[in-house]
Amino acid sequence: MREENKNLEFKEKISKSYLKTVSAYSNYSGGKIIFGIDDNGKVIGLEKITDIKLNIENTINDSIKPKPDYTLEIEKIEGKDCIVLSIRRGNFPPYYYNGKAYKRNDTSTVEVDRVELNRLVLQGSNLDYEEVEIENTDLKFKFLEKKLKEIIEIKELNLDILKTLNLYKNKKFNIAAELFADNNTRKFSGIDIIVFGENINKILFKENIEKKSILEQYFETISIFEKYYEYEEIIGFKRIKKEKISKEAFREALANAIVHRIWDINSNIKIVMSNDKIEIISPGSLPQGISENEYMKGYISILRNPIISNIFYRLRIIEKFGTGVMRIKYEYRESFTKPIFEIDENSIRVTLPTIETTPSSLVNGEIKVFEILKKYNKLSRKEIEELCNFNKSKTIRSINSLINKSIIKQVGKGRSTKYQLKNS
Structure with missing residues (x-):
């Protein structure tokens, strides 16, 4: 019907x-x-x-x-x-x-x-929201100037550079300029961050970052990530810096949330940090003209805020436009856990789990079978048995246990039956 x-x-x-x-x-x-x-x-x-x-x-x-x-x-x-x-x-x-x-x-x-x-x-009118001219003429850009000096080595931030960055036109600043300014006079939304301990009843840290350059908001949020998700491990005589969650994936997800959000919605970017994951929720769904499938596969890129995107690109915070999702996925290529992307009518949520090269729930022979399948991708029961040096009974028991835990799957039937990781 x-x-x-x-x-x-x-x-x-x-x-x-x-x-x-x-x-x-x-x-x-x-x-x-x-x-x-x-x-x-x-x-x-x-x-x-x-x-x-x-x-x-x-x-x-x-x-x-x-x-x-x-x-x-x-x-x-x-x-x-x-x-x-x-x-x-x-x-x-x-x-x-x-x-x-x-x-x-x-x-x-x-x-x-x-x-x-x-x-x-x-x-x-063929205008983006960020292009709308404002009347405020007293904007300061100390943080933007600092980063431009550090990264692209300008001598000073003058009016000509502001024009080149499309922040100043027709003798007026625009909304993009106000977002990059140190002294935002308009009430723009910022970033809400909450860090949980062992459970949601234990809050380790909570902060609202706003009324400052979106560039400063970005770097301040990265510093909070480093405090809670980076650690050092002594290997031999060296201290090696490690991450519970990929810093590059988080940087990319955060930059995308700032660059692609809808700025006329009175809603903050929300970042929820916990022991096993980070959630980044950005106001506004996909731009008109791009489907969820195209977004997930990076087929096309439609910039909602091209001025903001261009400045983040010049500062090497983001790379080629439209590759954010693919770069986040790439950072999890060796991890059993994978990022999750949820697209709703008024928001986009990216969940970055802790990196697990081997699932923490595995025991005994399951670990060896998992590592073998991770290396060789698709194998028969006989091949797994030989590579693990297990007897037939232990091999079958380990395979069935991994299937029950939804970690591996059976491919084919009868003599052509093989096994591979579900996330392959």
Whole structure:
């Protein structure tokens, strides 16, 4: 049975309420409205189909400003005449109906709030939020200047360099400049950090980092990571610095949270640190035009904040744009535990677990079988038996135990049966 969804709406009768949905689809991801189907997905059909089609076309052209990009087609559905209205996402938002702009909320259509409307206006003007000019002329950039001197060896931060960095244009600073300034006068969101001990009832550290350059916020957060997740191990006569969680993965996840977050949301980046993992929650989901699959595989990169991204790139905090997820995954290539990426409608959560080259739950023969499979990837029971120097009974017992713990899996059947790590 047909069902309505975010990008599909049914209309049994013609009423002007569909114009709100035309506005919503034009402003965001596009969609279809099918006239002649009721809310339950039952095909009713329409009479005087040509007249209705012309009426819909004239009503849209008269009611939606600016004119949306759409097509109208008469189609036979289950032998009955219906009209399919296909609306594409427009290039010049916001698209208004009766002076209001709309968006889809699951299967309903609602008016956008002030923040969303401002975003649509900027988008229609081909501007990013960070580019908006501000009136404040008294911004200081001591921390930014310090890092530029350290990393790219400038002599001093002058107006010409600020122009090159796109922080100053038309004799005015922009929001990006204010975010990098030491003396933020606007109330921008910052970073909330909490460090738990053995459980959530034991808080070791808690801090809100804000009202300072986002660059300083980044480095201050890295210092907190180093305090709780770096340690030294004496090997022979040397002290070797080690990490419970990959510092490079954390740096990348933190930089991505700052660079790609939506800055007009009044919500802090949240970092939750505990014994076995770190969670980084960034406000705002993926930019328009990129799917979850493309984000996870790094196929394309759409920069929400290109000015901020460019400065972080120049300071060598991030590398090639769009490679963040792949770099985080790479840092866990030898670890049994893997990072988790969760994408919701209004946030992105990255969970970095402690690195485990061998699962801590393994005992006796399981450890040897695990290490052998990690080295050789896919082996038969006989091959595992020979490489581990186990008898048949011990080999089968160890394999079955690892399968029960969801650490290895069986591939194939009968004589072609082999085993490999689940995370391979």
